Amino acid sequence: MANILVVDDELGIRDLLSEILNDEGHSVDLAENATQARSARMDATYDLVLLDIWMPDTDGVTLLKEWAATGLLTMPVIMMSGHATIDTAVEATRIGAFSFLEKPITLQKLLKAVEQGLARSQANAAPAALATHKPLAAMSDGAVVSLPLHSPVMPADMGPLAHQGFDLDRPLREARDGFEKAYFEFHLAREGGSMTRVAEKTGLERTHLYRKLRQLGVELGRNKRG
Known part of the structure; x- marks a missing residue:
């Protein structure tokens, strides 16, 4: 969003x-x-x-x-x-x-x-985030120091682009849809399927929430509550 x-x-x-x-x-x-x-x-x-x-x-x-x-x-x-x-x-x-x-x-x-x-x-926000990110490493005496972004301590091959379980090596719309689906499934599970509480938590109107869930292919299940 x-x-x-x-x-x-x-x-x-x-x-x-x-x-x-x-x-x-x-x-x-x-x-x-x-x-x-x-x-x-x-x-x-x-x-x-x-x-x-x-x-x-x-x-x-x-x-x-x-x-x-x-x-x-x-x-x-x-x-x-x-x-x-x-x-x-x-x-x-x-x-x-x-x-x-x-x-x-x-x-x-x-x-x-x-x-x-x-x-x-x-795209503009990504370089700024990288520039401000300073990986930390613990020294033998317990001190913590910042490592340069290309420090050899960091893995050279990060594998497929992923973050928190999301594959980022995809078109923006697909990546966003994947995140939104996981986001709503999380809140539905936490609120026991209550659409009213999920709408309140996510700040969406109930009608828009239903439309969004259908669009993302989120299964509400038979025991969904209002």
């Missing part, structure tokens, strides 16, 4: 995008103008932002410039507009926008752009 910020001055578009992205299992925050978007970005870190270009207070390209200049453009930003020119789209891309969606936005184009943006977000 990703944290996504949707910035658009049209209520209908905000609601539609929020509904679609929530159905995909993402957490969505909404902003109707640049002022609210600034506040949201200062309070939270997002994996992706969908940003409208034409807004009444400050346009999306100007807001994008602000984030780039202040070091807040740490996530992929997908620009949206129904009236933007090619020059505007090119300028936004030059500043740092990940991609551009023309309104009216089709469901297929939206989901594809979001998937590609989140893949970029995860």
Whole structure:
């Protein structure tokens, strides 16, 4: 599940995008103008932002410039507009926008752009995580020291890419589905099959939870409880 910020001055578009992205299992925050978007970005870190270009207070390209200049453009930003020119789209891309969606936005184009943006977000996060990871080794006197990332003490051949039992050498969607299936199966087992408690634990609506479980192929069993 990703944290996504949707910035658009049209209520209908905000609601539609929020509904679609929530159905995909993402957490969505909404902003109707640049002022609210600034506040949201200062309070939270997002994996992706969908940003409208034409807004009444400050346009999306100007807001994008602000984030780039202040070091807040740490996530992929997908620009949206129904009236933007090619020059505007090119300028936004030059500043740092990940991609551009023309309104009216089709469901297929939206989901594809979001998937590609989140893949970029995860790719950017991986080097940072590796850079901050310092393996520890115990010395004979009991002291603990940091080892360089390519220390000969670490195995040279890690085998198939895997983490906590998940095969990471797969397309992003397949890897994510595998994790989500295990996640929901864990909570179902811990809550004795109670859909009400699982919905509360995972923060999902019951209808969305049922849809997600069917999509992932999670077997509820005959003894599932409400």
